[in-house]
Amino acid sequence: MNIIEKFNKRIDTAHSLVCVGLDSELSRIPEKYQQAENPQLSFNVDVIEATHDYASVYKLNSAFYEVQGEKGWQAMRETVAYLKANYPDIVTICDAKRADIGNTSDAYARSIYDELGFDAVTLHPYLGSDALEPFLSRADKGCIILCRTTNPGAGEFQELVIDGRPFYQHVAATVCGEWNVNHNCMLVVGATAPEVMQELRQIVGDMPFLVPGVGAQGGDLEATVVNGISSDGKGLMISASRSIIFADDPGTVARELRDAINQYR
Amino acid sequence: MNIIEKFNKRIDTAHSLVCVGLDSELSRIPEKYQQAENPQLSFNVDVIEATHDYASVYKLNSAFYEVQGEKGWQAMRETVAYLKANYPDIVTICDAKRADIGNTSDAYARSIYDELGFDAVTLHPYLGSDALEPFLSRADKGCIILCRTTNPGAGEFQELVIDGRPFYQHVAATVCGEWNVNHNCMLVVGATAPEVMQELRQIVGDMPFLVPGVGAQGGDLEATVVNGISSDGKGLMISASRSIIFADDPGTVARELRDAINQYR
Numbered sequence: 365m366n367i368i369e370k371f372n373k374r375i376d377t378a379h380s381l382v383c384v385g386l387d388s389e390l391s392r393i394p395e396k397y398q399q400a401e402n403p404q405l406s407f408n409v410d411v412i413e414a415t416h417d418y419a420s421v422y423k424l425n426s427a428f429y430e431v432q433g434e435k436g437w438q439a440m441r442e443t444v445a446y447l448k449a450n451y452p453d454i455v456t457i458c459d460a461k462r463a464d465i466g467n468t469s470d471a472y473a474r475s476i477y478d479e480l481g482f483d484a485v486t487l488h489p490y491l492g493s494d495a496l497e498p499f500l501s502r503a504d505k506g507c508i509i510l511c512r513t514t515n516p517g518a519g520e521f522q523e524l525v526i527d528g529r530p531f532y533q534h535v536a537a538t539v540c541g542e543w544n545v546n547h548n549c550m551l552v553v554g555a556t557a558p559e560v561m562q563e564l565r566q567i568v569g570d571m572p573f574l575v576p577g578v579g580a581q582g583g584d585l586e587a588t589v590v591n592g593i594s595s596d597g598k599g600l601m602i603s604a605s606r607s608i609i610f611a612d613d614p615g616t617v618a619r620e621l622r623d624a625i626n627q628y629r
Numbered sequence: 630m631n632i633i634e635k636f637n638k639r640i641d642t643a644h645s646l647v648c649v650g651l652d653s654e655l656s657r658i659p660e661k662y663q664q665a666e667n668p669q670l671s672f673n674v675d676v677i678e679a680t681h682d683y684a685s686v687y688k689l690n691s692a693f694y695e696v697q698g699e700k701g702w703q704a705m706r707e708t709v710a711y712l713k714a715n716y717p718d719i720v721t722i723c724d725a726k727r728a729d730i731g732n733t734s735d736a737y738a739r740s741i742y743d744e745l746g747f748d749a750v751t752l753h754p755y756l757g758s759d760a761l762e763p764f765l766s767r768a769d770k771g772c773i774i775l776c777r778t779t780n781p782g783a784g785e786f787q788e789l790v791i792d793g794r795p796f797y798q799h800v801a802a803t804v805c806g807e808w809n810v811n812h813n814c815m816l817v818v819g820a821t822a823p824e825v826m827q828e829l830r831q832i833v834g835d836m837p838f839l840v841p842g843v844g845a846q847g848g849d850l851e852a853t854v855v856n857g858i859s860s861d862g863k864g865l866m867i868s869a870s871r872s873i874i875f876a877d878d879p880g881t882v883a884r885e886l887r888d889a890i891n892q893y894r
Binding site: 432471495 | 698702728730733739744753754783796
């Protein structure tokens with residue numbers, strides 16, 4: 365099944381646009397997991413058990429696993445395997461922000477899609493589409509291209525004006541127009557600038573957005589949903605990480621986020 | 630010691646601008662290594678032993694290790710440890726093309742600089758300088774920003790014209806002007822477009838360039854050296870990977886590359 369069909373089907377089943385971000389930084393994981401054979405994996409399994417009813421997507425932030433070396437890599441792979449075995453309808457994203465050229469991109473694509481088993485990966489646009497071909501050509505997998513990010517200095521390059529419109533709009537138009545041959549492209553669009561979502565909807569139609577920045581980063585949820593929702597009431601993977609996974613009761617926080625989003629849909 | 634001082638000192642000692650790229654893809658490693666406990670590590674050690682006299686830099690392409698999972702991660706870390714223990718004057722680069730925001734970039738920086746122990750890392754510019762602060766603020770380490778890459782479609786975004794000049798020149802000017810507070814920035818500039826090197830020298834002065842694209846990718850070595858050399862006869866890390874490491878005699882190929890470069894310096 366195409367990745368976007370999988371996402372849309374899960375939205376209908378779970379009535380949820382929530383993406384739970386498993387930013388499972390070892391030093392922030394509660395004490396009781398620290399003695400486990402693999403603390404990040406044990407923690408993730410418990411978070412998944414508490415939140416899966418309310419999630420359409422799980423996103424693993426590769427950096428927090430890589431910094432733990434081999435053990436982190438194992439935690440990442442086994443978390444994906446756990447999700448596929450128990451909740452195969454839920455979309456899995458490797459938030460790794462990769463992009464290289466030719467045979468190197470091919471190795472990254474095999475690593476993330478095949479060895480780790482993710483459904484989709486976040487990618488940098490700077491190198492152009494031929495560099496990303498090993499990702500884009502995988503019709504069964506998803507490519508989520510960085511478009512407008514949440515950091516305060518995002519505009520340094522992303523808002524440089526080219527032919528009367530900001531660079532990030534050129535990225536959106538190019539991804540939608542030329543890169544999306546296999547209907548497997550999506551965009552990263554931060555919730556900290558909800559006004560850009562409406563502009564981007566004009567350019568890319570109903571293409572799904574992965575939306576970080578709600579929660580710890582302070583994005584406005586109502587403005588995000590109202591401006592960003594697609595014509596079919598979908599099109600958003602609204603990601604919250606620390607605010608869910610490090611809560612005393614992750615399930616309640618995830619459910620409340622799902623319900624708040626649905627109220628604005 | 631500052632990373633660029635380290636690089637310049639090594640150039641003087643080894644009379645070499647060669648960067649050996651350890652793109653040690655498992656399927657291409659000779660049969661005799663395949664039974665080793667860690668084939669990629671054993672292969673790298675032999676390549677290093679054959680080439681270290683002619684190299685100022687070793688560059689490990691992270692993708693080819695990541696695709697082997699935990700074992701690849703171990704090979705990458707132990708290769709860096711081997712280099713530091715035996716040839717501490719040689720610069721080590723993690724060609725990982727990372728970039729994320731805030732606490733995620735911080736985790737990548739700790740992973741690459743501290744856990745894996747590299748001297749420098751390649752980075753995407755798209756997110757802006759605040760996102761890369763955990764890298765840029767490390768005065769003891771190096772940040773090598775993607776500027777003009779070697780792939781055929783590099784121009785798709787990199788040559789979009791903003792205020793009369795291509796985007797990659799804006800990247801170069803910004804990195805040189807505002808990002809380089811700790812004098813630890815460099816640029817990736819591909820050898821497949823040597824004419825851009827001269828333009829970039831006008832913008833960034835003697836800032837070192839990491840130059841892929843000589844060798845298997847067909848860049849013109851003479852044009853690269855003539856156009857790219859800095860005013861002090863340095864400023865280039867000319868990288869060759871497959872053409873050296875998979876040769877029957879890697880030492881000879883590395884020596885010949887060193888000598889060919891020095892002839893044009």
